[in-house]
Amino acid sequence: MLHLRVLSAVIGIPVIVLAAWFGDWVLWLLALSVFTMAGFEISDILKGLKLNPSKWMIQIGGLFIFTSAYLYKDEYLGLMYVFLVIVSLIMMAFLYPRVYPVDVFGNLVAVLYLGNLIFFYLTRELENGFMWLLLLLAATWISDTFAYFVGRSLGRHKLAPVLSPKKTVEGAIGGVLGSALTAYIFGIYQQGGSVGIVVVLGVLIGIAALLGDLVESALKRQAGIKDSGQIIPGHGGFMDRFDSLLFTAPLVYYVVSLFII
Numbered sequence: 193m194l195h196l197r198v199l200s201a202v203i204g205i206p207v208i209v210l211a212a213w214f215g216d217w218v219l220w221l222l223a224l225s226v227f228t229m230a231g232f233e234i235s236d237i238l239k240g241l242k243l244n245p246s247k248w249m250i251q252i253g254g255l256f257i258f259t260s261a262y263l264y265k266d267e268y269l270g271l272m273y274v275f276l277v278i279v280s281l282i283m284m285a286f287l288y289p290r291v292y293p294v295d296v297f298g299n300l301v302a303v304l305y306l307g308n309l310i311f312f313y314l315t316r317e318l319e320n321g322f323m324w325l326l327l328l329l330a331a332t333w334i335s336d337t338f339a340y341f342v343g344r345s346l347g348r349h350k351l352a353p354v355l356s357p358k359k360t361v362e363g364a365i366g367g368v369l370g371s372a373l374t375a376y377i378f379g380i381y382q383q384g385g386s387v388g389i390v391v392v393l394g395v396l397i398g399i400a401a402l403l404g405d406l407v408e409s410a411l412k413r414q415a416g417i418k419d420s421g422q423i424i425p426g427h428g429g430f431m432d433r434f435d436s437l438l439f440t441a442p443l444v445y446y447v448v449s450l451f452i453i
Contacts, residue, residue: 204433205333212325215316220262223312227254230309230430233420234302237431240415243298244291249283253303261310265317269310276303309434311441318445319453320382327378327390328444331397332436335371339402342366356409368398386452393447397440404439408432 211222231250238245253276260272277300284296315325343363351359375394379387408431412420421429 208329209326212312212316212322212329215313215322217262219316220258220313223309224254224258226430226434227258227306227309229423230306230420230434231302233429233431234306234411237411237415237417237420238298238302240417241298241411244295245302246291246295246299249280249299250302250306253280253299254307257303257307257310258313261314266314273304276300305438306431308438308442311445312437315441315445315448318448323378323382324444324448327375327393328397328437328440330378331371331374331394332401332440334374335367335398335401336405336436338370339363339367352406352409355406355413359406364402367402368395371395371398371401389452393444393452396443396447400439400443401436404436407439408435 208222211219228251231254232247235245235247235250256276257269257272260268280296280300284291284293287296312325312328315321315328318324339359340363343358343360343366346362346366347360349361350357351361351364372391372394375390375397376387378394379390408420412418419428420431423429
């Protein structure tokens with residue numbers, strides 16, 4: 193299993209970093225493609241939760257978010273979220289009883305949850321965005337790697353035994369330390385006097401990465417599935433690979449845009 197994870201990383205990481213380097217429509221298209229694939233996966237998860245999801249509603253909702261962000265950055269992002277909520281509620285009223293309210297709520301949550309992928313693109317659009325995007329990716333991935341190896345070698349105390357039996361407190365601490373160390377190195381070489389706040393950001397990334405992983409674990413556990421898909425060797429599906437980034441991407445975007453630049 194480990195060799196498959198390494199193989200996927202060797203292939204996938206250069207593709208993502210190259211898209212990050214080009215930015216603009218290349219990165220936007222990559223993020224949208226990940227949303228599309230993850231959208232199909234979350235539809236299967238919602239079915240496992242005894243809901244009746246609409247794949248086309250999830251995809252159209254995501255396209256609205258991504259198009260708004262590409263044209264106007266984050267200027268109308270909040271308005272777009274309000275629009276999606278209102279339209280979903282109106283559809284719930286007019287389609288009842290063919291579509292139940294819980295199904296509409298499931299579609300809406302799926303769109304808003306996976307819509308966090310747009311913050312890959314928006315982070316790149318910030319001042320010095322390529323480097324902030326590299327920090328986001330590196331700190332999240334290194335947090336996951338540290339958590340995995342520290343947990344395997346030193347893990348003794350279960351973090352969430354019912355939800356995710358393999359996760360340990362020691363592994364979680366290792367993940368946070370790994371992301372903090374990554375941020376410290378980044379701060380020294382890229383941000384000069386802002387090292388302290390960048391390290392704090394690194395700690396937050398480590399915590400957010402863990403929470404993102406646990407949230408997807410909760411969804412899969414209740415749906416009765418092990419992986420969201422099988423398309424990425426050693427990882428499973430797109431949601432399995434990007435679950436932590438769904439939490440860390442908006443975190444980095446807003447911390448950087450509001451407190452650093």
